[in-house]
Amino acid sequence: MRLNEIIYTDARPVDGYGPGFFRVGGEVHEGALLLWDKGKAGWGGFEDDGSLLSFVDLVDVILVGTGAEISFLPKELRERLEAEGLGVEVMSSPSACRTYNVLISEGRRVALAVLPV
Known part of the structure; x- marks a missing residue:
């Protein structure tokens, strides 16, 4: 198997996370x-x-990370976002971070909103 290093153009990836924090671009x-x-x-x-x-x-x-476990967005929030034309994908915060990193490496127009684990 051949592995290629991912190059990020403008966006900074999530480097790591832990109890109460996220590390982005080394910060x-x-x-x-x-x-x-x-x-x-x-x-x-x-x-x-x-x-x-x-x-x-x-x-x-917008990828929404709900913490260590997946949970539902409040119905009113989801409806407001979708009424404005924003796609919303809800998942656990670890999954949201990984998905965000993949999508920004592809140059996608994506945002990440995550609650700590």
């Missing part, structure tokens, strides 16, 4: 995180729909 971020090709910021969780809605024209899909 540690404590707490919930929003990550996209142009930056990163803290995220207020499911109640912070304004931060997610700010991605309407920037991305095609």
Whole structure:
């Protein structure tokens, strides 16, 4: 099997995560995180729909990591995001981080919103 090194153009991948933190591009971020090709910021969780809605024209899909285990998004939040044309994929935070890294390596328009494990 041949393995190729992934080269990221603009976006920074998630390097790691642990109890209460994420490591992005070698920098540690404590707490919930929003990550996209142009930056990163803290995220207020499911109640912070304004931060997610700010991605309407920037991305095609938001990967939402719900912590160590997968759980449902609040119905109202999902409906608001989808009404604005944003695709939403919900998964555990570890899965969301891995999926984000793969999609940014392909140059996809994706954002990551993750709760810590």
